Amino acid sequence: MEVMWLLCSLVILVMCLTVQAQLKTGFYSSTCPRAEAIVRSTVESYFNKDPTIAPGLLRLHFHDCFVQGCDGSILISGSSAEKNALPNLGLRGFEVIDDAKSQLEATCPGVVSCADILALAARDAVDLSDGPSWSVPTGRRDGRTSLSSQASNLPSPLDPVSVQRQKFSAKGLDDHDLVTLVGAHTIGQTECRFFSYRLYNFTTTGNSDPTINQAFLSQLQTLCPKTGDGLRKVPLDKDSPAKFDVSFFKNVRDGNGVLESDQRLWGDSNTQRVVQNYAGNIRGLLGLRFDYEFPKAMVKMSSIEVKIGGQGEIRKVCSKFN
Structure with missing residues (x-):
């Protein structure tokens, strides 16, 4: 079974590289x-x-x-x-x-x-x-x-790392690509309804997710009160939400990830290693490394199962087929 999975992954990767x-x-x-x-x-x-x-x-x-x-x-x-x-x-x-x-x-x-x-x-x-x-x-x-x-x-904020890994692998993307692409959350937002269960009822017994930093838990509870507006938007990077940088990875390292799927990247040894490489201690140098790796991952992702040559069409209007 593992051999078949590996062969399938290799076929997908070769196809992606060929199309790229x-x-x-x-x-x-x-x-x-x-x-x-x-x-x-x-x-x-x-x-x-x-x-x-x-x-x-x-x-x-x-x-x-x-x-x-x-x-x-x-x-x-x-x-x-x-x-x-x-x-x-x-x-x-x-x-x-x-x-x-x-x-x-x-x-x-x-x-x-x-x-x-x-x-x-x-x-x-x-x-x-x-x-x-x-x-x-x-x-x-x-x-x-x-x-x-x-x-x-599509990946979900509820996905454990094992499921995230399966979904990315099915598209020819590895753990390094997974963590690097999730780093796009450095400029993202989400709504309270997608993570408030982590604050108040994580295991349906009225407790909070123990992986959340306690100081950050209080901040999130203030932003998303138990009976508040579930549609309120919260930055996925609490420190520099408008700037594309490595702050997101530092937050995940420190228990300040907003989405469960993001924070779980620190609990898996393979994805944790990538998060740590980006988070590090020297902001400038490691920021440049993410700046180098993110474009590579984007080019790889942007080549997934593309249609070329005589395939598909060139739409006149993007919202409808010709």
Whole structure:
């Protein structure tokens, strides 16, 4: 059984690397030279009005890639579409992608895919949040299927590390990729309803999650009172929620992770090692290391099961099939 699992993982990894090689940096250099600049200016205009759009765009790309690959299927509207699956109901940033697509269609119609816009917008969102920038291989095409029923494999804030590992491994991503990509939570937010059980009724006996730092527990209980508004938003990084840095990993190390799935990364020896490497003690040097590793993990994730060549389509409007 273990041998079969290993063989399957190797096949998925080889497929991902092969596709990644077929995507190309500067894919639109001759067909739509201003493509990346148009996406960047669009993201920047929304970011300047509301910086919290950055984690929204990053999450939108992540959720797209984990269902049917990075093919823009998350953008399709419709009652049975992927975006209506329970794990996707809080997604935001659709208007940014639609705006960029509208401008691109006016400049070079039928050329730039919605899937590529998602990948470029995620990169720009990180860069605008004082994080790293990187060259995004492009050439993805848009999928022709979007079903909410296929979104069941998305990671959940309730997942133990073993389940997170299975879900990431199924996409050709290892423990290092898992921890590195979860580091995107350094600029994320969540709602009280997704973690308040940790504060008041962790094991249905009225206790709190013992892995939460006691001082931080009091802070969270103040932000999310027992009978309070479950929709209230709380930063996933209590120290520098608007800056893309290693603070998130220090919080996980110190018992200050907000989501159970994040804090559990410290309880597994393999993922703990990666968290510790990023958290460390010297902010500057280790911050640069995360800046180096995160782009690598993003390029790898952005290549999951992409459609290229004659596959799929180039949508005219991102929210509907041609």
